[in-house]
């Protein structure tokens with residue numbers, strides 16, 4: 448059983464947790480890019496995948512700077528977000544458009560998780576006087592925030608397009624219903 452009784456140990460634990468999460472995301476993001484039908488969404492996943500590779504390297508640098516070996520500890524938080532995605536994709540009858548909209552939500556959940564982790568890590572690093580690791584943590588944090596904004600913008604566009612589309616089709620079907628009842632008279 449690992450021991451965490453000091454702020455230094457807690458900081459190391461939290462680093463190991465996000466290190467696991469980032470490594471997991473480097474494998475998940477290419478899958479999301481191939482599942483997305485929307486070109487902008489797919490590109491967003493691919494470009495965040497490259498950023499995520501850098502997040503992993505930044506974390507490795509941080510471990511080295513604090514004199515620790517990079518080690519990942521399983522993170523059930525990110526595993527859970529991944530599982531929600533996997534189950535939806537495997538078990539749900541959906542359309543390409545609704546899958547895209549779903550993927551933006553799954554991505555937002557992951558970004559919020561990472562943002563919470565890095566915000567906490569920056570606070571911990573400052574409190575511990577580990578000044579030289581703060582810029583590396585902030586670089587990761589900023590890219591997570593930018594990725595979240597991008598995916599939220601795409602999500603708004605997708606949902607607006609989709610609801611306009613469904614309004615149009617329900618209008619045209621009610622027109623059909625009316626004309627059918629007129630012709631019956």
Ligand SMILES: [Fe+2]
Nearest residue numbers: 469499502561
């Ligand atoms: Fe990341």
Ligand SMILES: [Fe+2]
Nearest residue numbers: 558561591594
């Ligand atoms: Fe991210």
